[in-house]
Amino acid sequence: MSEQPTREPRNPSAASGEDGPPPATADVGQARERIAAELGRVRERSLGLTVESLEESELVAQHSPLMSPLVWDLAHVGNYEEQWLVRAAAGQDALRPDIDILYDAFENPRSARVELPLLTPTEAQEYNARVRSRVLDSLERAPLDEGGAGLLDGGFVYHMVIQHEHQHDETMLATHQLRRGDPALPGVAAQPPAGTSPPDPSEIRIEAGPFTMGTTADPWAYDNERPAHTVDLPAYWIDSHAVTNAAHMDFIADGGYDDPRWWSEEGWEWRTRSGKRAPAFWHRDGERWLRRRFGRVEPVPPEEPVQHVCFHEAEAHARWAGKRLPTEAEWEKAARYDPRTGVSHRFPWGGREPGPEHANLDQRLLRPAPAGAFPSGGAPTGVRQMLGDVWEWTSTEFAGYPGFRAFPYPEYSEVFFGQGYRVLRGGSWATHPTAVRCTFRNWDHPIRRQIFSGFRCARDAEPV
Structure with missing residues (x-):
């Protein structure tokens, strides 16, 4: 998140389709x-x-x-x-x-x-x-x-x-x-869930229709998450889990970092100026990819979501895959909307606060969990791991919602509007449960890679 220097409660919402306060x-x-x-x-x-x-x-x-x-x-x-x-x-x-x-x-x-x-x-x-x-x-x-x-x-x-x-x-x-030098943090904070595998199908269709985006009821919500409002989206497909290291290795192997077809003009300028050809902290050792993680060098786990990629890398990978990055609204609808009830939940699984069975949060693993982990944390739409693991880039520039009002100071959100920041959603393995929910909005410069960021892809759907 872009840094703040030194936000707005409202009465519980009567807005249709939103969960009440915790x-x-x-x-x-x-x-x-x-x-x-x-x-x-x-x-x-x-x-x-x-x-x-x-x-x-x-x-x-x-x-x-x-x-x-x-x-x-x-x-x-x-x-x-x-x-x-x-x-x-x-x-x-x-x-x-x-x-x-x-x-x-x-x-x-x-x-x-x-x-x-x-x-x-x-x-x-x-x-x-x-x-x-x-x-x-x-x-x-x-x-x-x-x-x-x-x-x-x-x-x-x-x-x-x-x-x-x-x-x-x-x-x-x-x-x-x-930082460089000897490791200061444990190599493994906890073991990831055993016996997981990527969800099948790999994409989930989200049907057209309105949903409640943002919140008016949540007493922990910041001003940029408010107010709750209705957004009507056409049908689209979204990946059931974040893009993995293995998938990004395929992008690299296919020359993705060297082919300007997949990059925006701004993205290609960053790629050529920076010389980057892999996520941050990766390097190749013969046929293997290795990564540095908190002072330790280890093989890149193919089944984990890719992290330490900037917006431009995420956008280029998605285009190479024949897809695109989801909009912020598409991400939120997939994460919290229950098509059976029409309710937008606080968390993908409902109103219960995150536990270790729901998501990879709170430094428990000190790295992303394998794709397919935490099935009990899935959303009613069928998408998985929308909270935790990696912050997910969206295609949306950071701006206020209709009816936005800065509180308690404009430097928290408002001064960052219209400055080219891109929205990230969902938190990472490093995020504490009190600082993430389906409405929470992070934002950063599109070139940032030191953050624990990854992505999932989306694409338009033909009407049924």
Whole structure:
């Protein structure tokens, strides 16, 4: 996701065809407990990716001009939490207003942050702990059931801050992938599901008709996911799973990176300028493709979804295959629409929050799962693995929905509209379950490859 510097609850939707709000937010006491637990979990994750896994010299270093020093991310999430939960939500005085400018993502491009007088890892931990102490104290008195569309309504501002830190944790994982040196993360976090195979058929036909896109009911949703609105699509076909490494190897072997027929003008300019002829972190060893994954070199698993490809590579592969990338609306309809009931669900399988049986999320595998995994996480349309594994590029440029209103600040979404960013959907293996749902919209420059991105293909369908 493009970086945000420092969004809008609405009353539960009466919009036809959308699931209602998650039941866990209905009771204020339960909501406070959930918020406190999620704040604890996300901080544990942040510390595990920084001070608990790397020496100070690596935390303050810049491992790539594309990424911040990890110590910047660590203090930034604390500063964002202070600004929104201590100052804006609780109305308390600032703890460290002097560091606001250091951790403003708009004021300081990533490539320049290593030169800033940043907090040390120890200072960042101490600052974050002071902020968190104030947040947990004020949470006990926060009126999370206030009416209207304010910051506290339904706990929105807390949800925003939790998701923000999880998003930075995923960014920090990308930094780990880019760093050189001995591995700092485990080689295998968990074993992928056994006995999986790619779904049959390989494509699913989605019939023509309207569906509810976006949300008005979800208290965790950002402003760019709102409001719910009806979109009427013609029939189309969409792949039942993301494109695999094996399929992308076929594209490479057929000269796909060297044939301008498959590339847009912009894409071919990127290909020729960059010289890229394979996904990021791949290299050939004789007849084998190898990849570097968090400091370890291993054979590229043919059955996994391809990742670390940019939009241009995804678009060229799809065209080579006689297909195209799905639009954002096509992706969302395939992921959440139930043709039997006409309801658009929060997750492909319904309203239940993601568990380990549903999707590859939350760093459990530290890599994509094989195509065909997690059958219990399939959507009513028949598509599989729409959440987790890899962020999926769509053909859609990032823009607001009809009736969009920026909340709580335009720099979260609105300033990125109309800038050529492409939308990605579905989350990756690195995404936390609280930071992904069928309506969640990610976006990035079409040349970005350090993110955990892949794709699936679509094509037009003839009317029956």
